[in-house]
Amino acid sequence: MPETKIISASISSRRKLNLKKIWQFRSLIFAFAARDLRAQYAQTKLGIVWSFIQAITAALIINLFFGMLIKIQIPGIPYMIYAFPGMMAWYYFSFIVNSAGTSLVQSQHIIKKVYFPKLILPIYKTIVGLAEFIIWFVLLLMLHIYYSHPVSINIVFFPLCILLNIITGLSLAIWLSALTVRYRDVFHIIPYIVAFGIFVTPVFYESAMIPQQYHYLMYFNPMAGVIAFYRWCILDMSISINYLFGVIPVIMLFISGLYYFRRVEGIMTDVI
Amino acid sequence: MDENIAIRISGLSKKYSISEKKTDLSFAGKLKELFHFSNHIKVKKPDYFYALKNINLEIKKGESVGIIGRNGAGKSTLLKILAEVAEPTEGTIEINGTIASVLEVGMGFHPELTGRENVYLSGTMLGIPKKKIVEKFDEIVEFSGVQKFIDTPVKHYSSGMYVRLAFSVVTNIDADILLFDEVLSVGDLAFQMKCVEKIQELIEQKKTVLLVSHNMNDIQNLCRKVVYMDKGSLEKSGSINVVKDYFEESYEDQAINVETPAYKESKKHFTNIIYKEWSSAEAPGDDSIKLKKFYVKNISTPDSDNFYTDDNIAICFEYEKLDNNNFFDLGFIIMSMNNMLIGCHTLHSDIDITKKTEQGLYIATAIFNKDFFNETIIDVGCSISKTNQTLVFFELNVLRIKFNLRIKEHEKEYFNNLSKFLGPLRPKIEWQINKYD
Numbered sequence: 008m009p010e011t012k013i014i015s016a017s018i019s020s021r022r023k024l025n026l027k028k029i030w031q032f033r034s035l036i037f038a039f040a041a042r043d044l045r046a047q048y049a050q051t052k053l054g055i056v057w058s059f060i061q062a063i064t065a066a067l068i069i070n071l072f073f074g075m076l077i078k079i080q081i082p083g084i085p086y087m088i089y090a091f092p093g094m095m096a097w098y099y100f101s102f103i104v105n106s107a108g109t110s111l112v113q114s115q116h117i118i119k120k121v122y123f124p125k126l127i128l129p130i131y132k133t134i135v136g137l138a139e140f141i142i143w144f145v146l147l148l149m150l151h152i153y154y155s156h157p158v159s160i161n162i163v164f165f166p167l168c169i170l171l172n173i174i175t176g177l178s179l180a181i182w183l184s185a186l187t188v189r190y191r192d193v194f195h196i197i198p199y200i201v202a203f204g205i206f207v208t209p210v211f212y213e214s215a216m217i218p219q220q221y222h223y224l225m226y227f228n229p230m231a232g233v234i235a236f237y238r239w240c241i242l243d244m245s246i247s248i249n250y251l252f253g254v255i256p257v258i259m260l261f262i263s264g265l266y267y268f269r270r271v272e273g274i275m276t277d278v279i
Numbered sequence: 280m281d282e283n284i285a286i287r288i289s290g291l292s293k294k295y296s297i298s299e300k301k302t303d304l305s306f307a308g309k310l311k312e313l314f315h316f317s318n319h320i321k322v323k324k325p326d327y328f329y330a331l332k333n334i335n336l337e338i339k340k341g342e343s344v345g346i347i348g349r350n351g352a353g354k355s356t357l358l359k360i361l362a363e364v365a366e367p368t369e370g371t372i373e374i375n376g377t378i379a380s381v382l383e384v385g386m387g388f389h390p391e392l393t394g395r396e397n398v399y400l401s402g403t404m405l406g407i408p409k410k411k412i413v414e415k416f417d418e419i420v421e422f423s424g425v426q427k428f429i430d431t432p433v434k435h436y437s438s439g440m441y442v443r444l445a446f447s448v449v450t451n452i453d454a455d456i457l458l459f460d461e462v463l464s465v466g467d468l469a470f471q472m473k474c475v476e477k478i479q480e481l482i483e484q485k486k487t488v489l490l491v492s493h494n495m496n497d498i499q500n501l502c503r504k505v506v507y508m509d510k511g512s513l514e515k516s517g518s519i520n521v522v523k524d525y526f527e528e529s530y531e532d533q534a535i536n537v538e539t540p541a542y543k544e545s546k547k548h549f550t551n552i553i554y555k556e557w558s559s560a561e562a563p564g565d566d567s568i569k570l571k572k573f574y575v576k577n578i579s580t581p582d583s584d585n586f587y588t589d590d591n592i593a594i595c596f597e598y599e600k601l602d603n604n605n606f607f608d609l610g611f612i613i614m615s616m617n618n619m620l621i622g623c624h625t626l627h628s629d630i631d632i633t634k635k636t637e638q639g640l641y642i643a644t645a646i647f648n649k650d651f652f653n654e655t656i657i658d659v660g661c662s663i664s665k666t667n668q669t670l671v672f673f674e675l676n677v678l679r680i681k682f683n684l685r686i687k688e689h690e691k692e693y694f695n696n697l698s699k700f701l702g703p704l705r706p707k708i709e710w711q712i713n714k715y716d
Contacts, residue, residue, distance in 0.1 A: 012374040014360065016292075016367040031406075038403040046391035049432065120382045121404050122363035276365045277295055 024269055028124040036127055040134035047135075058142045062098075066146070069094060073211045081213060084242060085154045092237040093210040095143040096172055099136050100230055101201040103176030107132035108183035108197045115279045125272050126265075129184045133173045140169070147241070159243035168237050175229045178257045181264035185271040188279050209234060222249070229253035284375060285456055285487040286338040286361065291370035293331040293356055293511075330356040332511040333370075338504075340375070340455075341485035343478075345492065345502035347522070352508040354491045358382060358458045361489070376455025376487070379405050381446065381462045388445060390434035394425055397433055398448055407452050415451050422477070423447035443470055450477050456487040475500060499701060553678045563672035564598070564663055568607045571640075572597035573661050575678055579649065587685045588705055589649045594659060596626075596643040605636035607671075609643055610662040614675060615703045621657065627666060653705035654684035 048054040066087065073079050074086035081089040107129035111118065114128050151158055179200070186193040208230045209217070217225055225231045232250035239246040331353045338344055346354045359365040361372065362380035388397045398419055402412040420426055423444040425436070433441060446462060462474060478501055482488055492498055498505060498519070505522040507515045515525045554574040562569040572595070577583055579590040586592060596609050610625035626643055660675035684705075 014363060014367065014372040014374070016369045016371065034409060035403050038400050042389050042392060042396070042400055045396065046389055049391040117404070119364065121380070121401075123404060123406070273366045276359065 024265055025124060029126055029130070032123050032127055035123055036131040036134060039127065039131040040138075043131075043135045044138055055142070058139050059146070062139075062143050062146050065094065065098070066091060066150075069211060079212055079216075085156065087150060088154055088156050088242070089213075089238075090211055091143075091147055091150055092241050093208075093234045095140065095147060096168075096234045096237050097205055097208065097210045097230065098143065099140045099169075099172050100176045100233070101204075102136040102139070103129075103133050103173065104180050104183065104201055105197060106135065107177065107180035109187060109194060110180075111184045111275070112187050112191070112194065112279070118279060119276050125275060126181070126268060129177060129180045132180070133177060137169070137173075158241055159239075161240045161243055164236075164240050168233070168240050171233050171236060174261065175233055175257050178229075178261035178264060181268050182260060185264070185268040188271050188275055204230065223252075226250055226252040227256060229257045282375075283339050284337055284373075285340045285342070286336070286375070286489075287373045288334050288336040289371055291331055291334040291357075291360065291372060292329060292368050293353075293360060293365065294327050294329055294368040297326045297328060329511050331360070331367075334513050336506065336513060336516065338487060338489070340487055341482075342504055343482045343488040343490070343502045345490050345498035345505045345519075346508060347492065347495070347498060347505060348508035348514075351510075353511040354508055355382070355460055356511075357508070358460050358489065358491060362458055374456065377406070378456045378458065379449045379452060379454035380458035380460075381449045382458070382460045388433050388441065391432055393432055394420075394429040394436070394444055398429075398444065401445065401448050402452060405449065405452065405454075411452065415453065419444075419447045419451045422451060439470060446474060446477075450481060454486070456489070457481060458489045460491045461493070496701065553680055555677050563674075565671050567600070567602050567604050568663060568671075569599045569601065570596060570609075570661070570663055570672065571599060573677055575659065575680055578646070586680055586682050588652055588654060588682050589685055591649050592647050592680075594645040594647070596661065597640070598643065599640050600636065600638050603637050606666045608664045608666055610664065611645060612660045612662065612675065614658045614660070615655065619703075621703050625662075625664075650705060650707040652682045653700060653703055654682055655703045656681045657703065 048057075051057060053060075069090055070087045073090065079086060110128040110132050111125065118125060118128075148158070150156075183193055183197055187197075205211075207225075208228055209225070214222075214225060214231065214235065226247070226249040230253075232253035235244075235246045235250055238244040334353075334357065346357065348354050356365065358380065359382060360367050361374070362378060362382060364380075364382065388401065392400065395416075398416065399409070399412055403409070420429055423440075423446075425440045425444050428436065428440065433444070436444070450457065457478075459478070475497065478488060478490070482501065488501070490498065490501060502519065504516065505519050506513060507522045507525055515522050554572070556572045556574075557563060557570065559569075559571075562571055564570050574595050575586075576593045576595055577586055577590050578593055579587075583590075594611050598609070608625050608627040610623060612623040613621040615621050624645065626645075657680050658676040659678040659680065660673070661677055662670060662674075663672040664670045
């Protein structure tokens with residue numbers, strides 16, 4: 008005898024975040040992710056090789072521009088080795104913001120027809136992005152072999168890096184995805200966030216290149232912290248304790264985003 | 280909660296807001312509005328309408344309930360809330376058991392994935408554990424009849440295969456409560472019949488079934504209980520016969536509400552004739568023939584307001600011939616209430632028109648002998664065509680006639696025990712019993 012399910016319009020039920028529901032529907036996260044990945048490579052001859060090609064091309068172009076033309080010098084480390092973890096982290100972050108941010112509008116046909124906790128949509132996109140992230144990681148290891156540059160023992164903290172990367176991306180994506188439901192204009196803002204963000208984050212350049220008096224601003228940029236953590240993890244580069252300030256905006260965005268998302272979820276099928 | 284109750288809805292309302300359409304659609308106007316700089320632009324006035332108003336309903340386990348009502352009555356909204364796709368504005372719903380819904384067949388199928396992958400995906404979306412899907416997989420595929428193509432991407436499926444597979448997933452996963460929204464109107468006839476059979480099977484298995492349909496016949500075949508909704512309210516619920524009459528009555532009310540001036544005119548002059556007259560400017564036709572009036576007459580009881588199934592009736596065309604040519608034809612077309620074609624006929628197929636072609640006024644009469652229509656509502660349309668088959672004029676649903684049933688003395692006992700006969704026709708049938716050795 009299954010327990011009685013109660014659907015209620017009372018205010019208290021709307022304020023509940025229903026995170027338990029997401030756990031109940033966890034298999035859906037993987038089903039959706041598998042669907043996206045399969046669909047992505049269906050009917051392509053080279054399949055997953057395309058992801059390698061994309062990653063390699065991006066890395067080569069960046070190396071050409073910043074490493075060889077602008078000649079950014081990092082003491083003791085080949086530029087490619089220095090830039091790669093930053094690119095990897097930023098790529099994953101931008102993927103989450105882009106695809107998770109637009110995930111609700113893109114899946115509106117399902118949202119209108121079948122019930123599931125909608126938060127699953129932005130969440131599953133992080134899994135989709137993770138697949139390509141792994142390709143970048145394989146490439147990273149290959150680069151280290153090519154340059155015969157050792158990987159730090161700190162690499163054991165790599166999963167934590169990924170987790171921080173995901174949470175940072177999601178904190179923004181949850182807000183954006185809920186906002187796009189109500190205001191489609193946000194749809195057009197998302198690419199700008201990603202495009203401009205890369206220049207205010209030490210992805211291609213060193214944080215030391217930012218004038219000292221603006222460093223406090225950088226510390227509040229959570230992606231700067233995440234990237235510094237990656238570099239500590241892979242290259243054992245020093246990391247400032249001040250990056251912990253970046254946790255503040257992430258936590259604030261994440262929790263407020265969950266509540267805003269829940270509020271929009273209630274009217275989602277009516278307005279989408 | 281009572282163990283025998285599957286669904287209990289109390290005080291359920293659903294409010295939608297309709298924002299007033301803004302007048303200034305220019306880019307600058309939108310910008311101003313975005314930042315509220317201008318007073319000239321109307322600030323969005325929130326306007327509400329209730330898709331559902333204070334619905335109270337109890338559905339017992341194993342009950343099959345049909346939900347009927349006109350478009351916009353709130354039937355689909357009710358199912359959406361039950362399926363948790365939309366959230367209620369007021370009220371509570373208690374549900375005992377798992378729910379599977381077909382709000383739209385094939386929802387969530389991804390075109391690039393194979394049938395097999397989609398079965399798993401849509402099963403997961405319905406909240407079914409993977410183990411159960413594996414268990415039921417063969418059953419699902421067998422019912423759908425797409426075994427051969429189960430590993431083909433569904434984008435290559437015909438729409439029929441697509442629908443079959445999707446319906447099959449929902450009906451084979453062993454949910455306690457099943458919601459169907461207009462599913463019986465998709466797919467070909469063979470599949471529709473298979474669906475009806477499947478739903479019947481589910482009802483026999485003591486599943487709770489809620490079915491939204493415009494088709495009274497499906498509802499009559501499948502549901503023990505019918506709920507009639509109108510404008511967001513639950514107007515009536517009960518056995519089929521009670522609600523069916525109610526439905527038809529209010530359907531008729533609606534017909535009167537939207538009546539044309541000519542319709543009103545018809546009530547003034549001919550109380551027992553449903554009547555359409557065209558003014559000379561509007562008269563359909565061409566320079567050879569003009570249709571002036573089109574009406575239905577009760578021949579058996581000319582002074583009666585009502586049509587009974589055992590009345591002789593006539594469909595009449597009054598027309599004017601403007602020249603002496605004979606290349607014309609008149610026709611009528613009869614549709615049932617749910618827009619099914621019952622039949623059509625033309626003048627030319629019965630009469631040699633060549634004899635009566637000189638100029639002048641004519642009445643063409645098509646007589647239906649008694650005992651042809653059942654207790655039903657029919658819509659009659661008319662056409663003018665050339666004998667070379669080109670249409671000059673064609674309009675559906677010009678007239679609407681309701682037939683009542685006069686139960687004869689000897690039938691009374693019979694109809695008290697049994698429901699009336701179904702379908703739009705009630706021809707005189709001659710039965711015989713012969714001993715067969």
